[in-house]
Amino acid sequence: MSATVHLATPLGPLALTGSEEGLSAVGFLEDAVPATPLAQIPAHLQEAHRQLRAYFGRELRDFELQYAPLIGTEFQRRVWAALLGVGYGRTASYLDIAKALHDPKAVRAVGAANGQNPLAIVWPCHRIIGANGSLTGYAGGLHRKQWLLAFEQPTRQGGLFS
Template structure:
């Protein structure tokens, strides 16, 4: 498994992957140095994340290889379908997956998302429109939603 650290406006992103794709992108709380040499397998991911934070990219097209259960994979795939600048609720996501009673399971799978930003779990909010739990901290979720807001004058939260 190859690794690289990328400085973002929200902290240091730790990127892990190999020739089969990117398996993990996480935010690290420790004050880590950024990578000076990026492994070949991670270069496209690093470039596209940099473009995202510069406001130049709305979709990612590098190979993903997240590890999880079949149900988690279904949830993560559904998250991929939430458009940039849009949000959905846990309830709507569970309906989309075919089981309105699976809200808690969907929320748990969402919380285990190994691909920060690329699998946009930050786009899932409460049914009442409120910000809800986010492993990276609600302040990061708020920042990401505002970053993706269609109009710079119109902030979501």
């Protein structure tokens, strides 16, 4: 059975949705909602909730969760999987991701897939920037993308994939 819980973050509330099969969505909410009390978090969402709290507490850099996204074409899923190769504190361009998929002409398609990522932060689409280093679109808003990149900055070593 699918459930949604809310987590307070420095960027506003996050909605975490999932079932016993895994985490299916993590998204920013624009309206204030109270955080879900720990005692009311279903067992199947407790680990995702714990890991996101640890991420924002600077205690976790890499997520290890069971995923069960409800959306995504085969190409989108390949793009989202490639996002996991862009380590904490690093960035990559849309072209870098297209090249990693052995399809350098798919830059625009990579950008579109990146924008449809159902698991914000966990699948780090915020680490994807323009080839010239500019911040490009982010479904959660550019202010959040900028914040996340700055938040990860203390360990930034430059370069591409970790």
